[in-house]
Amino acid sequence: MISAVAARKAALAAKTQSEPQLPIPESITPPPPQPPLPNGSQKRKSTAQKQKPQKKARKLKPFEKSNGPRPTEHVVDVFKDQTDVIVLQSDSDDESDDAMSVLGESDKEPVVAAEKRTWSPSAPMDVSSDEESLDENVTGLDTSTLFPHPRRSRQTEEIVSASTFRPALDRNMFYLTEQEAPDMGMGEKGTLLCLNAEDSLCLLGACHLTVLHGSIHLFGATLRPSPRQYPIYAPRSSLLPVLTASGDSSSGLKVEKLPPRLQRLAQFPAVIFLQELNTGVEGLGLICRTFEGVFEPSRWYDGKKSQFNIAGLHMVTQITKDVSSFTIPGSWSAALDGISTRNGMYIVKGPKNSGKSTFARTLTNRLLQSYSRVAFLECDIGQSEFTPGGLVSLNIISEPILGPPFTHPTLPNHAHFIGSTTPRSTPSHYLNAISALIQTYRLDIQNPAIDIDADDERISDAIPLVVNTMGWSKGLGADLTQKIESFLEPTDVFDIRIPDSEPLATNSYAAFNSSSMTDGSNARVHVLEPTTTPPITAFTSADQRTMSTLSYFHARFPLDAVPTEYGQLTASSWDTSRPLCAVPPYEIDCGVAFDKVILSGAGTEDVVEEEIGRVLNGAIVGLVKCDPGTLDVEPPAPNPVGIPYSRQTEPPDPSTSTCVGLALVRGISSPSDDATDTGNTKTYLQLLTPLPHALLAGSRVLVKGEMELPVWGMLDFREEEEGDVAGVEKENVPYLQWGKAPDGAMGAERRKVRRNLMRRGQM
Structure with a gap:
């Protein structure tokens, strides 16, 4: 029996007899064809080598039987010049790569190595020059051809930059001392940051922010120069704020009162002042351990020292699996730029985890640029924005929303208690409560009779309404949302839709927008794409609801203050010592x-x-x-x-x-x-x-x-x-019992399951 290698070489040798012989280099001598072995002298194979069945001979075409290979074609033997060994590079430096020798079938016959080629199950292929240049300084065996798939690294996700701002001390970042800060009207010491038009700054932690020159965009709001201090809350459990400079050139700086080293601050598009914020909100992580350390960088962060010399404030340079920054999709920007209706009533609806509450918060901040007050009707009793769960509330908002829900617990102006995180058990009471709040808005809030502030150029004799619906968008939940929409008769409907199959582009969502609803109303429908920011999977909706409830009971409101008819009363501190x-x-x-x-x-x-x-x-x-x-x-x-x-x-x-x-x-x-x-x-x-x-x-x-x-x-x-x-x-500790329950108590013992019962067919 002839082996497969010997039969292949014998067939190739027979073909080459009828072809013109090519010149053979003197240094390379092709091995002679191995004759077939007689039947009686068949070698015995080892047990490790498997016996392969003999393949049937291929049937030749009539032309090949009579005339052999086609005379017009030149048959190239791809196995002719191939060596039967793997070339290994020597570790010694004195040997030349071009004249490296290896051993062939016999240790006494030196064979000059051929060109380096990658492994292939059929014929070897040449290695590209790019791959060779990467490994030209590496000695030893090249294992890249043996393992074509690269090993998975620890961090396979794409690194996304969160902040393009690079702080440089005494260039675009200045530390104000306790003597310099009062001269500028800041009160306490802090840090000045100068932002260019292309800079973006992502913050983590808590701080007071004051705009001194220009204006900045933050969570859909535009903050202009004023002595007002905005509290910024940026935990890792929610989307982090990203500050960018806008084109407004207004300024509140008095250059003549600035120290000499700060005289060139007005040359920057935006100048902000950051100060330490002590409210005790970080202590909520000690109560609910799921949120422990959310105002600090994660343990994977290289350093936890603040870049701004402010305790509890950090700059995030890269987006990782632990943090996500706030970005506005294209369809959201187009919809927000088109809201100009006076006395508008806006309803936001969509499924859960689509960014519905985030868009409602952004819409409120955008409306506060034109109106001094905005009414916010919360219909999502599972994850409320200003109150704990279980309440439908109507809040009058006068300040931008610059943090997650648990950082701004607010006493509602009007509210009704549902007592559950879902209206499944009491849908009629849920609808009656929302209908009563809409009626209260129309009669008492929509057109208020309040004094107009001469220094405030915003509209104060009209208050628009933003309605945030729940994420239950199927079955009974869809019917309840449709009923709320019929009660409200909105001017604009913002519908966030998740595509069923492939994601749609931004212009595809804009193509769905229409000027009237299908039921004949005059509301403008804006079909929006869901948020592109990946959700933070470490914190579920139940965790957020728990945090809002605990934040409410640990919040500190003034004991002698009550919310006025058009005022907002938000907690500014938390007592987490007990x-x-x-x-x-x-x-x-x-x-x-x-x-x-x-x-x-x-x-x-x-x-x-x-x-x-x-x-x-x-x-x-x-x-x-x-x-x-x-x-x-x-x-x-x-x-x-x-x-x-x-x-x-x-x-x-x-x-x-x-x-x-x-x-x-x-x-x-x-x-x-x-x-x-x-x-x-x-x-x-x-x-x-x-x-x-x-x-x-x-x-x-x-x-x-x-x-x-x-x-x-x-x-x-x-x-x-x-x-x-x-x-x-x-x-x-009340309501909790540690250890084993007393004998006879229901559920005290482990449930016993009998598995020795027989079915009727087994008897």
Whole structure:
């Protein structure tokens, strides 16, 4: 039997006899063809070599049988000049690469190496010059041809630049001392930054920002020179702000009062002043450990020292998997540039994770350039912008929104308590509450009678409305959104749509825009593309909702201030030194302070009067204020727990009531022993709430929904000091039980599953 290599060489040798012989170099002698072995002298192959079946001979065409190869074609033998060895480069420096010798079939026959070629299953191919130039200084075996696929690096994503601004001390960045800052009217020390037209600055952390010269774009807002200090909150859990200089040449600098080293500041398109911001918002990460360190660079960052000499403020140079910057898609810019309707009502809708809330925030900032106030109607009770979840609220906004929702908890001007993060269980109450807020806007807010500020050139006798809908865009959610749209009769509809198959270009979205809706209304429809910024997967919507709730209960509002009819009251500090279980609560006589206690939500109609205390313990409740004479107060009936509760009571009518805020029932005292003959007892509620005292006095109705306090809010985050517990001991934390549950408690033991039961067919 002839081996495959020997048969191939014998066939090639037979073909070359009829061809003209080419000149052969003296240094290279082709090996002679190996004759076929007789049948009796077949070599025995090793066990490691597999026996391959003999291939059938190819049938020749009639022309080939008679005449052999075509005379007009020159058959080139690709295996003729190929050596049977792999060329290895020597490690010695004295040997020449061109005259390197290797051993052939016999160690005594030196064969000159042929040209270096890459590996191929058939014929070798020449290596390109570009690849050779990369490895010309590398010695040893070239393994790039053996492993065609490169190894995956740790960071395979594309590096995107976030900041093009390069700070240079005393050139475009100046540190103001405690003596220089008051002379410029800044009060405290800080850092001056001079931005050129092509510069972009991405910030991480918290700071006070003041525009001194020119103007800058930030989160869709244009900030112009003024003594106003804007608080900037930029955690890694949300989109980071990017500052860019605009073409406005206005200036608030007084060059004659500047030090000599700052005389050339007016030559830059924009000059800003950054100062340290101490509000305690960073402490929220100690309470909710998911957000721990979000105002600082991640552990993958090379250095954590601030480039601006400001504690808690950093510059982000590259976008990684841990951070994302704010960018406006092209269709968003085109839609924002086209809003010029006076007394406009704008509704934003779209599916979840499409940038709907981000666009509503950007739209509000853009409207604040032309209007002194903007009304914001929040219909997304899962992820609200200014209040915790479970509320539909109407807020009057007068300041740009420069941070995520948990950094600006606001007391709403008008709100209604739904008590859940979804309207699935109470859709009718949800629609009635939104309808009442729209009616309040039209009657009391849309055309206000307020004094006009002569220094403010913006429109102050009209307040536009921005409506942010929920991300539930299918089934019942789509029907509720359509109903809200019919209540509002908007002037502009911003519809964010996610393409089903391939992503559409920006001009493709613009092609969908129309001047009227399909149902015959006069609203302009702007079809927008979803945000192109990748979501930060480390923080889910549930995490953001938890953070907003904890931020609300730890926020500090002025105790003697209440939101005015057209004013905005936002928290400016947080008290994170103590957990909620260590904060002294308000103790209120439930029978005297409240006229009614109402349960709302699925399954609450089955709660009997004797169990109302257990249901309220540890719950988040809404404090509702009703108009005088609109609440039907029944005479007190004998109640063993002393709480004015009756089964199957509907929540107050949204048209005659408003929710001033939320409270946490930290505990309920047991009924007193001095019960009268009528059976009435006194029960005290321990409430925790950040609301001012003036708002608490008029809240006579307590409504409990489906919302509960997150587990993070129940824990004591303070660490032990020198063996002593700094606060509440672990075993005494309310609402939590550590270790094994007592015997006989439902769910205390691990569930047992029997797997030895037989089916009927197995019997």
